[in-house]
Amino acid sequence: MKETIITSGRMNPGIDPVLHAWGWEIPIYLFLGGVVAGILFFSAFYFIRGKSEQYRTTVKIAPIFVPIMLAVGLLALFLDLTHKLYFWRLYTIIRWESPMSWGAWILMIVFPLSLIWVATFIKDIFPKWDWKLPLVEKVVDRFKGYQRWIAWGLLITSLILGMYTGILLSAFNARPFWNTAILGPLFLVSGLSTGTAFVMLISKSHEEKAKMGQIDLILIATEIFLIIHMFMGFLASTEVQIHAAHMFLGGSYTAVFWTFVFVLGLIVPFISEALELGGYNVPVAVPAALVLIGGLILRFIVVDAGQASRWLYKFVEQLQ
Amino acid sequence: MARYAMAIDTKRCVGCADCVVACQTENNVPIGYCRDWIVQDTYGEYPNLHLEIRSERCNHCADSPCVRCCPTSASHYAEGGVVLVTHDECIGCKACVASCPYDARYVHPEGYIDKCTFCIHRVKEGEDPACVAVCPTHCMIFGDLDDKNSEISKVLNSRKYKTLIPEAGTNPHVFYLL
Secondary structure (H helix, E strand, C coil): EEEEEEEECCCCCCCCCCCCCCCCCCHHHHHHHHHHHHHHHHHHHHHHHHCCCCCCHHHHHHHHHHHHHHHHHHHHHHCCCCHHHHHHHHHHCCCCCHHHHHHHHHHHHHHHHHHHHHHHHHHHHHHCCCCCCHHHHHHHHHHCHHHHHHHHHHHHHHHHHHHHHHHHHHHHCCCCCCCCCHHHHHHHHHHHHHHHHHHHCCCCCCHHHHHHHHHHHHEEEHHHHHHHHHHHHHCCCCCCHHHHHHCCCCCCCCHHHHHHHHHHHHHHHHHHHHHHCCCCCCHHHHHHHHHHHHHHHHHHHHHHHHCCCCCCCCCCHHHH | CCCCEEECCCCCCCCCCCCHHHHHHHCCCCCCCCEEEEEEEEEEEEEEEEEEEECCCCCCCCCCHHHHCCCCCCCEEEEECEECHHHHHCCCCHHHHCCCCCCCCCCCCCCCCCCCCHHHHHHHHCCCHHHHHHHCCEEEEEEEEECCCHHHHHHHHCCCCCCCCCHHHCCCCCEEEC
């Protein structure tokens, strides 16, 4: 038997009995960051492939939502800070060892880049759009000559953004559930998948929806593969990670994860997209909405479960 | 260059929590918070029980995950390898809070991240940290590992000791004498 008690009492708010450093703000941001990465990646990809007109929603319309999503995501991040007036300190230094630092910097690149990207298309979507200021008009026209360069920039930075949302968490070895290299690829694939789902939701072209559905099918399959491998990795690892896996295999996250993320967020959309591919008429909004909701719940669960998994004082979890 | 560390004798600690109160008083720790705490581990089957009492705090690790993940370098290694937080560089992102396997950090009500400082303000004056100074059983030793003649170097040479979760790769600098 081993029993551990903190006899002097330790109830530091946000730390005890279970770590609660990050609330709803971080998962919201991670989700939006993933969707943005997905939208920008496919927008840039199909632009480079010369399919701007064929996949008009993917390339030109969906990115219009990106700056709004990023703004909401950044607002959530800002709200999470406890020493808000000093947030600018993020941009006085680059610390390569800190995922948080290069995440802040990649956002500093992606945000303006996405604004420029949207600006160069806005007149194709809204023909009556007027920049009002001749200078802005001139600058935007100037950027139109560099669309290909911007597309390549977005292709790379969107992948880094999508990956980083996972690496941010996996870099903490203090939280066994986060401490897996699979989390980066998993969040990237999930982000790309939610990006395609968003395009499917707003697109009016049947051909485009079908194409995005096909891509999403592959992404979902990859995601399922990664999730299974993540748990296999945990179960084959050290005691703390086995313990972390058991939170999902019989523990308190079992029902919510396997129901909402795995079955409703992955398996059901996979089957309905596969049926669609096989010629059955499934309203595409259903799998698309499920993928988006599943992606959001995945972030909430991962952020929460990571904080519940730890090295020390396992007695705390037994009290739950 | 000094390398400050602390050794705590689990054979002498009685868990009176004087160190906890001394720290709260010395450092004006906000009510409801603590920078150090007492842990009691009980091993064995009744009636053959073994009790280990430890006064725990920030381990001032030499490979600190908190310093590594800090995006602004507010968390840094200060003089003597002591891990400190510069308040007006801290943005309160809480990455360091999540990164600490010992859960030694917390958000101060004023917004910045706070934790044990090894009472560096006292150490600079040549005094022991508050927790060490008040310990009624003299079970805590604070000193410089680089000085081979310091009490802590001698005791770590002659006694068995352990650190907490060394497998997290943090290289902690609070030692527990067994």
